[in-house]
Amino acid sequence: MSLTLLEAAKFVQDPLARGVIEIFFLNSPVLERLPFFNVNGQAYKYNREETLPGIAFRGINKSYTESTGIVNPQVEALYILGGISQVDRALVKTQGNVNDLRSVYDAMKAKAAALEYTKNFFKGDNADDPNEFDGLDERLTGNQKIAAGSTSGGDTLTLDMVDSLIDAVQGGPDILFMNKTMRRKINKLIRAANQAQETVSDAFGRQISAYGGIPIGVIEEDKDGNAILPFTEDNPGGSTAASTSLYAVKFGVAENVCGLQAGTMDVLDLGLNRTFYETLVEWICGLGVFHPKAAARLYGVKNA
Numbered sequence: 588m589s590l591t592l593l594e595a596a597k598f599v600q601d602p603l604a605r606g607v608i609e610i611f612f613l614n615s616p617v618l619e620r621l622p623f624f625n626v627n628g629q630a631y632k633y634n635r636e637e638t639l640p641g642i643a644f645r646g647i648n649k650s651y652t653e654s655t656g657i658v659n660p661q662v663e664a665l666y667i668l669g670g671i672s673q674v675d676r677a678l679v680k681t682q683g684n685v686n687d688l689r690s691v692y693d694a695m696k697a698k699a700a701a702l703e704y705t706k707n708f709f710k711g712d713n714a715d716d717p718n719e720f721d722g723l724d725e726r727l728t729g730n731q732k733i734a735a736g737s738t739s740g741g742d743t744l745t746l747d748m749v750d751s752l753i754d755a756v757q758g759g760p761d762i763l764f765m766n767k768t769m770r771r772k773i774n775k776l777i778r779a780a781n782q783a784q785e786t787v788s789d790a791f792g793r794q795i796s797a798y799g800g801i802p803i804g805v806i807e808e809d810k811d812g813n814a815i816l817p818f819t820e821d822n823p824g825g826s827t828a829a830s831t832s833l834y835a836v837k838f839g840v841a842e843n844v845c846g847l848q849a850g851t852m853d854v855l856d857l858g859l860n861r862t863f864y865e866t867l868v869e870w871i872c873g874l875g876v877f878h879p880k881a882a883a884r885l886y887g888v889k890n891a
Contacts, residue, residue: 591622614698615705616804619790620762622838623846623872630664631847631875665849666720668704669869672696676862685864693854693866699810700868706809708874709764709816709834720873723834723882731755731883734823741822741830741889744769746776748885749798752835755883760835764804766816768890769833773798801835823887832886843881847873 613619641654672692679685711722733751736742753760765773774796777784785797796803806815820830837843849871857865876882 591618591620613791614701616762616764616789616806617705617708618701620804620838621708621844621846622840623848624840626663626665626847626849626873628849630662631873632662633841633875633877634661663847663873663875664720665847665871665873666718667869667871668700669853669867670696670700671857672866672868673863674865676859676864679864689864689866693868696866696868700870702808702810702815704870704872705806706815709806709832711874722874723836723876723884724832726876727882727884731880733883733885735830735885735887737824739822739824739826741824741826741887741891743891744772744776744833744888746773746780748888749773749833752833752883752885753799753801755880756835756837757878757880758837760801760837760882762802762804762836762838763798764806764816764834764836766814766831767805767807768818769816769831769888770796770803770805773803818890820886822889830887830889832884833888834882834884836882837878839877839881841875841877843878844874844876847875 641652643651645651672689672695674685674689674692678688682688707719707722709722710724711719712725713719713721714725733748733755735744735748749763752763774784777798785800786794787797787800787802789795789802795805809815816831818829818831820832821828822830838845852870853867855867855869857867859865
């Protein structure tokens with residue numbers, strides 16, 4: 588069974604667990620939309636389509652030329668994300684209801700975990716940290732990694748670049764991800780082209796910007812307050828690193844971009860441990876890109 592976290596939360600009976608899961612998708616446009624499916628074991632093995640077999644018309648008394656498609660074996664591992672939320676018992680004695688206090692700290696822990704997953708969705712590097720999964724930056728290569736240009740210091744965004752990014756995703760993307768500055772830039776370019784401003788509703792009924800009918804998901808800061816998509820990336824044309832990236836993503840369980848998990852997120856009340864009330868928030872999860880054209884990245888865009 589595959590569900591987004593938003594859909595999965597509806598089936599969780601424990602109010603503590605449901606409240607924590609809801610924090611995840613409320614704080615991440617990635618987790619708001621990313622579908623997950625359950626994996627038995629520590630990894631998921633599959634074959635990814637690389638080249639289709641040949642096909643042709645034939646004449647009477649003629650045969651076909653033998654041709655076999657190519658698939659590449661892939662393995663997606665699962666990783667452990669989480670932490671323990673602690674509330675000092677002295678705060679309970681001096682400030683009141685233990686459940687109200689714990690809910691505040693549990694929500695903070697859940698928000699931090701959501702932002703950590705979101706950061707890794709784009710910037711995760713398993714070679715740099717073997718405890719995290721590879722994000723889109725490490726996965727997207729070849730024609731799925733589009734340089735904005737070759738100007739020293741980066742290039743200015745144009746709508747043609749955005750169109751090229753969209754066209755690089757087979758079947759069209761479900762969402763565009765970028766920072767706030769790039770969203771403002773797209774809106775400005777749309778106005779300059781005398782095109783109508785577009786908005787769509789997100790999963791919570793909020794109006795968000797769109798381009799070509801495709802929602803724009805704004806990626807902000809990680810749990811440490813640092814921009815997830817900053818203007819500190821290398822420029823294709825060299826000079827001081829001062830560029831950012833935009834992403835186009837198509838979701839789909841075991842066919843495009845989706846998350847993996849070993850069952851639902853665990854939210855466990857550990858009770859009073861010496862001087863702290865503790866809650867364990869833990870999620871065995873991962874990420875899969877199951878089609879070579881399920882996502883694309885436009886990089887080398889400067890802040891101008």
